[in-house]
Amino acid sequence: MKVAINGFGTIGKRVADAISKQPDMEVIGVSKTRPNYEALIAIKKKYKLYVPRDKIRAFEDHGIEVSGAIEELISRADIVIDATPAGVGARNKDLYIKLGKPAIFQGGERSEVADISFNAMSNYEKALGKRYVRVVSCNTTGLLRIISVLEETFGVRSVFATIIRRGADPKEIKKGPINAITLDPPHIPSHHAIDVQRVLPHIPILTVALAVPTTLMHVHVVRIELSKEATVKDIIEVIEKAPRILLIEAEKHSIKSTAELIEWARDLGRSRYDIPELVIWRDTISITNGRKLTLVQGIHQESIVIPENVDAIRAILKIVTKARDSMRITDENLGLKRWW
Amino acid sequence: MKVAINGFGTIGKRVADAISKQPDMEVIGVSKTRPNYEALIAIKKKYKLYVPRDKIRAFEDHGIEVSGAIEELISRADIVIDATPAGVGARNKDLYIKLGKPAIFQGGERSEVADISFNAMSNYEKALGKRYVRVVSCNTTGLLRIISVLEETFGVRSVFATIIRRGADPKEIKKGPINAITLDPPHIPSHHAIDVQRVLPHIPILTVALAVPTTLMHVHVVRIELSKEATVKDIIEVIEKAPRILLIEAEKHSIKSTAELIEWARDLGRSRYDIPELVIWRDTISITNGRKLTLVQGIHQESIVIPENVDAIRAILKIVTKARDSMRITDENLGLKRWW
Numbered sequence: 129m130k131v132a133i134n135g136f137g138t139i140g141k142r143v144a145d146a147i148s149k150q151p152d153m154e155v156i157g158v159s160k161t162r163p164n165y166e167a168l169i170a171i172k173k174k175y176k177l178y179v180p181r182d183k184i185r186a187f188e189d190h191g192i193e194v195s196g197a198i199e200e201l202i203s204r205a206d207i208v209i210d211a212t213p214a215g216v217g218a219r220n221k222d223l224y225i226k227l228g229k230p231a232i233f234q235g236g237e238r239s240e241v242a243d244i245s246f247n248a249m250s251n252y253e254k255a256l257g258k259r260y261v262r263v264v265s266c267n268t269t270g271l272l273r274i275i276s277v278l279e280e281t282f283g284v285r286s287v288f289a290t291i292i293r294r295g296a297d298p299k300e301i302k303k304g305p306i307n308a309i310t311l312d313p314p315h316i317p318s319h320h321a322i323d324v325q326r327v328l329p330h331i332p333i334l335t336v337a338l339a340v341p342t343t344l345m346h347v348h349v350v351r352i353e354l355s356k357e358a359t360v361k362d363i364i365e366v367i368e369k370a371p372r373i374l375l376i377e378a379e380k381h382s383i384k385s386t387a388e389l390i391e392w393a394r395d396l397g398r399s400r401y402d403i404p405e406l407v408i409w410r411d412t413i414s415i416t417n418g419r420k421l422t423l424v425q426g427i428h429q430e431s432i433v434i435p436e437n438v439d440a441i442r443a444i445l446k447i448v449t450k451a452r453d454s455m456r457i458t459d460e461n462l463g464l465k466r467w468w
Numbered sequence: 469m470k471v472a473i474n475g476f477g478t479i480g481k482r483v484a485d486a487i488s489k490q491p492d493m494e495v496i497g498v499s500k501t502r503p504n505y506e507a508l509i510a511i512k513k514k515y516k517l518y519v520p521r522d523k524i525r526a527f528e529d530h531g532i533e534v535s536g537a538i539e540e541l542i543s544r545a546d547i548v549i550d551a552t553p554a555g556v557g558a559r560n561k562d563l564y565i566k567l568g569k570p571a572i573f574q575g576g577e578r579s580e581v582a583d584i585s586f587n588a589m590s591n592y593e594k595a596l597g598k599r600y601v602r603v604v605s606c607n608t609t610g611l612l613r614i615i616s617v618l619e620e621t622f623g624v625r626s627v628f629a630t631i632i633r634r635g636a637d638p639k640e641i642k643k644g645p646i647n648a649i650t651l652d653p654p655h656i657p658s659h660h661a662i663d664v665q666r667v668l669p670h671i672p673i674l675t676v677a678l679a680v681p682t683t684l685m686h687v688h689v690v691r692i693e694l695s696k697e698a699t700v701k702d703i704i705e706v707i708e709k710a711p712r713i714l715l716i717e718a719e720k721h722s723i724k725s726t727a728e729l730i731e732w733a734r735d736l737g738r739s740r741y742d743i744p745e746l747v748i749w750r751d752t753i754s755i756t757n758g759r760k761l762t763l764v765q766g767i768h769q770e771s772i773v774i775p776e777n778v779d780a781i782r783a784i785l786k787i788v789t790k791a792r793d794s795m796r797i798t799d800e801n802l803g804l805k806r807w808w
Contacts, residue, residue, distance in 0.1 A: 288762075290630040290689040292649055292678065308727030309632055309680065309687040309766075314718030316754040316762055334756060336689045336764060338632065340649065340680040347649040349630040349676045349689075378654030387648030414656040416674060422628075422656055424676060426649075 129445055132205035132229075133158040134198065134220060136170050136177075138297055138430050139234055140211030143437045144175060145399065147209075149461045150438060152447055157201040163190040176201075203227050207441055210234065217241060221260070230258075232440045235265025235323070235433065245326040247272040248439040248458075249371065252451030255443035263436045267291050267337075267346055268323040270427040273406045274350060275324065275331060277370040278363075278421070283355025285419075287333040290349040291320060294429055298343045305341050312339040345386040345403075346427040357418040367408060371455050371467045372435060374403070376426075378411040386426055393428075402431035405465050435462060469785055472545035472569075473498040474538065474560060476510050476517075478637055478770050479574055480551030483777045484515060485739065487549075489801045490778060492787055497541040503530040516541075543567050547781055550574065557581060561600070570598075572780045575605025575663070575773065585666040587612040588779040588798075589711065592791030595783040603776045607631050607677075607686055608663040610767040613746045614690060615664065615671060617710040618703075618761070623695025625759075627673040630689040631660060634769060638683045645681050652679040685726040685743075686767040697758040707748060711795050711807045712775060714743075716766075718751040726766055733768075742771035745805050775802060 129152065133144045136158040144155050157176035160167040163186060170177050171193055178201035179187050179194050187194045195201075202208055202223060207230050210217040214236025221241060224231040233241050242262035246255050250272045255261050264272065271289060278284055293312060296303035304310075313319075318337035325331060367373050378384045383392060393401040407426040414422045438458045441447070448454040456468040469492065473484045476498040484495050497516035500507040503526060510517050511533055518541035519527050519534050527534045535541075542548055542563060547570050550557040554576025561581060564571040573581050582602035586595050590612045595601050604612065611629060618624055633652060636643035644650075653659075658677035665671060707713050718724045723732060733741040747766040754762045778798045779791070788794040796808040 288628075288691060292632060292680065294649075305682075305725060305727060307682050308684060308725040309634075309682055310725035310727075311718055311749060311752065311764060312724075314724040314749060315751050316764075334754075334762060336752070336762065338687060338689075338764070340632065341682055342645075342647050342649055342680060344648060347678060349678075351628060351691075378651055384652075384654040385645060385648040385650035387645060387650075409651060409654060411655045412651065412676070414674075422674065422676065424651060424656075424678070 129153040129441065129447065130156045130204065130206045131441060132156055132201045132208045134202065134208055134210045135212035136160050136166055137211065137213070138299070139433065140209065141166060141169065142400070142402065142431055142434045143209050143211060146434050146438050146462055150457065151461065152457070153441055156204055157195060159198045159201060163187045163192050167192050199223065199227070202229055205229055207231065207444060209437055230444050231260055232437060232444065233260065233262045235263060235268060237262055239326050245323065246436065246440050246443070247276070247327050248436050248451055248455050249273055249276040250327045252439060252443050252454065255440060256449060257446055258444055261440045261444055263433050263440055264323050264327060266427050266429040266432045267293070267320050267348070269432050269436060270346070270348060270406045270425060271320060271324050271350070272327055273373055274408070274425060275328060275352070277366060277373065278352060278354065281366050282358050284331055285353040285355050287331060288351045289320070289335045291318060291335055291337040292347045293337055293339045294342050294344060294346055295339045296343055297430060305339060307341060310339040312337050342386065344390050346429055347386065348425045348427065350423050350425060352421045354419045354421055358415060358421070360413050360415055363413050363415070363421060364410060369467060371459060372405050372464065374405040374407045374465055375410045376407050378409045389426060403428040404431045404434050404462065406432065435459060435464065469493040469781065469787065470496045470544065470546045471781060472496060472541045472548045474542065474548055474550045475552035476500050476506055477551065477553070478639070479773065480549065481506060481509065482740070482742065482771055482774045483549050483551060486774045486778050486802055490797065491801065492797070493781055496544055497535060499538045499541060503527045503532050507532050539563065539567070542569055545569055547571065547784060549777055570784050571600055572777060572784065573600065573602045575603060575608060577602055579666050585663065586776065586780050586783070587616070587667050588776050588791055588795050589613055589616040590667045592779060592783055592794065595780060596789060597786055598784055601780045601784055603773050603780055604663050604667060606767050606769040606772045607633070607660050607688070609772050609776060610686070610688060610746045610765060611660060611664050611690070612667055613713055614748070614765060615668060615692070617706060617713065618692060618694065621706045622698050624671055625693040625695050627671060628691045629660070629675045631658060631675055631677040632687045633677055633679040634682050634684060634686055635679050636683055637770060645679060647681060650679040652677050682726065684730050686769055687726065688765045688767065690763055690765060692761045694759045694761055698755060698761070700753050700755055703753050703755070703761060704750060709807060711799060712745050712804065714745040714747045714805055715750045716747050718749045729766060743768035744771045744774050744802065746772065775799060775804065
């Protein structure tokens with residue numbers, strides 16, 4: 129299957145690399161609107177680069193080889209991954225409609241842009257054959273993974289999560305805060321609760337979000353009331369077998385922070401030190417009153433949605449009809465946690 | 469009443485200034501162990517400075533006037549505020565016993581150092597006439613204030629709080645994290661829950677704490693299950709009348725972060741931009757299921773325990789027997805929120 133990546137920034141460049149490793153799809157080209165260092169990386173990695181028609185000259189003046197206009201890229205594709213900045217995806221949709229191409233949008237877009245908001249573990253089958261799919265944002269993806277895994281075994285009665293957001297990504301030099309804790313948003317609930325319910329409408333959930341001065345990862349303090357009683361050991365057993373969730377030892381391996389977690393990923397030789405798995409600190413898993421689970425989890429905001437974008441392609445094009453089958457192919461080829 | 473301030477650092481210098489403004493007590497001297505800028509500030513503010521006997525020469529070599537050895541300061545006092553670094557207070561206790569002086573310790577000490585752990589709104593009357601009192605730490609003080617106020621009107625069935633700690637105080641140059649979210653501690657519950665229960669043993673409470681790269685304030689996401697149903701309006705009415713709790717408008721006044729809150733305190737001309745009141749963002753006050761309250765609150769870690777230290781003096785020496793009477797005198801003279 130021929131995939132066009134529209135937007136080669138934080139998400140787009142990672143999705144391109146992930147698709148390149150899959151056996152059943154190929155990247156036929158990527159797009160950029162500015163001739164910056166990421167455009168150079170695209171060329172260096174042998175992706176064909178497409179740009180707005182009126183900017184072809186500007187790119188070539190920068191010495192960057194252009195394969196054509198973005199419309200040409202889209203028209204040659206079986207499917208488009210739209211990884212343009214939040215809000216731009218919705219404006220691009222007209223083009224995808226005009227050229228008759230299915231498309232995957234990111235969580236920064238309003239949910240109305242797509243037929244369905246998507247998480248592989250939560251509602252893969254519902255996305256089969258859909259034309260426009262929106263992969264929910266990083267924080268929502270993290271919440272959906274743990275909720276879906278626990279729901280399957282224990283049932284979930286309600287969820288309360290405090291989301292401590294990283295203020296900016298490592299490459300972002302104009303965002304803050306630099307010395308503050310910001311109520312982001314300054315009301316309750318944050319949009320994450322609403323977004324979880326777009327995928328799992330039956331889950332009562334409340335979320336509170338704050339931004340802090342760090343670039344590495346988001347951290348969630350999650351409290352889940354289970355339907356059935358469970359022990360800490362029960363929870364750990366289920367998470368150990370679950371796709372895309374890593375259990376990390378804070379005390380035993382001395383990984384008590386997002387900084388040590390990222391250092392571990394760097395030492396492992398992971399590309400861009402990405403951690404597409406949801407990370408749960410095993411030491412924090414606590415049960416009170418038999419059914420109230422509390423835990424702390426980390427979300428690598430730049431990469432957690434990458435496997436979901438790959439799976440969304442298979443769902444839309446019905447290449448694979450079962451969630452687990454698609455996830456296994458994705459994860460095996462990305463070298464993620466072995467769970468199959 | 470003659471008060472000795474043992475330790476003139478973050479807490480000690482503020483307690484000294486606060487006591488100086490009260491009508492029923494006076495600072496007879498403060499102590500320092502190093503001849504740094506804070507020792508110079510003590511002299512500039514006309515506090516008599518006492519130092520370890522073997523360091524008198526070193527201070528004088530720095531051109532800092534010394535009034536005597538620390539033992540002399542303690543022996544002349546009616547009561548001692550121990551504001552030395554965590555753990556040092558317990559070692560000082562022998563001296564206070566030897567010289568027959570009651571003392572107030574800070575929350576960094578283990579609870580065993582004192583006869584009682586103290587918060588003015590929660591258990592003032594239980595501290596009357598006690599010899600050794602420990603004022604609980606900043607985060608615990610913030611939790612106790614909101615719990616005590618709500619308990620009085622609505623009853624409190626359980627508390628769950630996520631504590632987002634500032635990594636270091638503004639003056640601390642060797643502490644972190646500088647780009648991480650740290651599980652601090654990497655297990656559940658954090659000591660704050662245990663410390664709340666030292667003061668209010670009947671409250672079921674769980675706390676999770678993380679440290680982030682900021683210096684200004686701690687922030688708590690607090691979830692309280694009330695015994696009685698309440699509306700957001702009910703909650704606001706009770707908090708508006710409560711001592712030492714400020715309600716802040718995030719949207720209306722554009723104070724959506726700790727940075728804007730501190731800027732507001734600076735603009736108000738508050739000494740050292742201190743905010744000894746607990747700050748609650750009104751916009752975040754939410755009720756679900758009739759009895760589950762969620763809110764976000766800010767704690768100025770350098771100053772929130774200052775009024776409590778003043779009240780603890782009155783409780784130990786039985787100058788005032790009712791909590792509200794002591795708090796009114798303290799707050800009126802410190803220029804805090806008018807609630808009386």
